[in-house]
Amino acid sequence: MSTVSIPTTLSEQVVAAIRSVVGAGPAVLHEPSFSGNEWLYLKECLDSTVVSSVGKFVDRFEAGLAAFTGAKHAVAVVNGTAALHIALKLAGVRTSDEVLVPALTFVATANAVTYCGATPHFVDSEARTLGVDAEKLRDYLASHTEQRAGQCVNRATGRIIRALVPMHTFGHPVDLEGLLVVAHDFKLALVEDAAESLGSYFRGQHTGTFGLMGTLSFNGNKTITTGGGGAILTNDAELACHAKHLTTTAKVPHAWDYRHDEIGYNYRLPNLNAALGCAQLEQLPSMLVAKRELFQRYHAAFSPVMGARLMAEPEQCHSNYWLQALLLEPKCADQRDAILQATNDAGFMTRPVWILMNELKPFVSCPHMDLAAAQSLSQRLINIPSSSSLVPVAP
Numbered sequence: 249m250s251t252v253s254i255p256t257t258l259s260e261q262v263v264a265a266i267r268s269v270v271g272a273g274p275a276v277l278h279e280p281s282f283s284g285n286e287w288l289y290l291k292e293c294l295d296s297t298v299v300s301s302v303g304k305f306v307d308r309f310e311a312g313l314a315a316f317t318g319a320k321h322a323v324a325v326v327n328g329t330a331a332l333h334i335a336l337k338l339a340g341v342r343t344s345d346e347v348l349v350p351a352l353t354f355v356a357t358a359n360a361v362t363y364c365g366a367t368p369h370f371v372d373s374e375a376r377t378l379g380v381d382a383e384k385l386r387d388y389l390a391s392h393t394e395q396r397a398g399q400c401v402n403r404a405t406g407r408i409i410r411a412l413v414p415m416h417t418f419g420h421p422v423d424l425e426g427l428l429v430v431a432h433d434f435k436l437a438l439v440e441d442a443a444e445s446l447g448s449y450f451r452g453q454h455t456g457t458f459g460l461m462g463t464l465s466f467n468g469n470k471t472i473t474t475g476g477g478g479a480i481l482t483n484d485a486e487l488a489c490h491a492k493h494l495t496t497t498a499k500v501p502h503a504w505d506y507r508h509d510e511i512g513y514n515y516r517l518p519n520l521n522a523a524l525g526c527a528q529l530e531q532l533p534s535m536l537v538a539k540r541e542l543f544q545r546y547h548a549a550f551s552p553v554m555g556a557r558l559m560a561e562p563e564q565c566h567s568n569y570w571l572q573a574l575l576l577e578p579k580c581a582d583q584r585d586a587i588l589q590a591t592n593d594a595g596f597m598t599r600p601v602w603i604l605m606n607e608l609k610p611f612v613s614c615p616h617m618d619l620a621a622a623q624s625l626s627q628r629l630i631n632i633p634s635s636s637s638l639v640p641v642a643p
């Protein structure tokens with residue numbers, strides 16, 4: 249920065265605040281870090297020649313995930329989208345059902361619903377959590393659905409609304425207390441899309457362990473990565489067993505027979521990816537400390553900036569701070585693109601939040617409630633560089 253320039257516009261202030269935290273840059277939005285036993289476990293895996301389907305790293309990774317999250321069972325799969333697909337299938341979602349999903353989410357949440365032959369039904373979010381607004385959803389369901397034989401039926405379409413899939417946006421836990429009651433009262437299966445929230449807690453309990461099932465993602469941009477990967481969390485032993493069966497081609501265990509007793513999927517996580525996962529899981533606690541420290545530094549840097557505020561964890565929640573997000577005040581929403589331009593020009597990778605699902609071509613004709621809050625949020629959110637490596641933490 250030249251000595252004469254005192255940041256005046258909001259764009260300049262945002263660039264200056266980011267620079268004061270992460271240095272001169274450039275800085276990408278989120279990069280993985282491999283500073284533990286990654287090479288060691290990958291070599292061990294390669295040397296063993298057991299790189300594919302089953303293997304000890306898969307078992308270890310699943311046990312590690314269950315221990316970390318407090319879920320009774322974790323089933324590792326090939327990615328987070330596949331985890332959602334199977335979780336929804338096991339929740340009883342079938343052709344001609346509807347499933348409630350936030351309009352403000354990554355496309356995988358809605359895609360997984362369609363893989364079951366069902367239709368996503370988009371619901372609004374609240375600014376406090378960036379997740380599904382439980383109060384508003386309750387009012388909407390009360391006036392637009394009816395209970396028939398213990399099932400929630402959409403009066404407008406006549407279809408059964410089978411499940412509700414809240415998502416913990418950028419790692420900030422959604423109002424699980426409110427949503428569990430809504431799910432109970434309207435007879436909906438609750439499946440949490442916890443792809444972004446490994447290491448996030450609602451009242452001390454890990455996200456993804458409240459509903460019937462929860463799903464995680466270990467894509468390259470998530471808090472920890474297996475290259476590609478995901479997992480299904482559940483406390484129900486039978487569901488866990490069935491999830492494992494369905495994701496491993498539904499093969500009945502036998503020394504030589506290839507007997508498959510239902511249509512299964514080749515969704516298992518390869519042992520090679522699980523080896524990476526085992527090493528990453530060891531690093532997770534220190535990454536979470538680094539991400540929280542990054543939040544504190546950004547928080548201090550942005551507090552004097554008028555018009556933009558850094559998203560903080562909701563009350564009674566502990567967020568993993570996967571992606572740091574700025575929320576512009578409504579009156580500054582028209583400056584979003586200028587901020588995106590200025591930050592990217594300065595070498596700091598930033599991006600807006602996803603386009604709302606109901607605006608995407610494959611979903612334009614899907615049912616949705618009033619989405620005023622999600623629409624406003626989608627115009628005002630900007631993600632800023634969030635890698636744990638931006639804050640080196642002593643091991």
Ligand SMILES: *Cc1c(COP(=O)(O)O)cnc(C)c1O
Binds near residue numbers: 329478
């Ligand atoms: C990352 C992500 C997923 C799963 O993505 P995969 O790339 O399939 O692992 C699902 N939902 C949300 C909200 C995500 O951010």
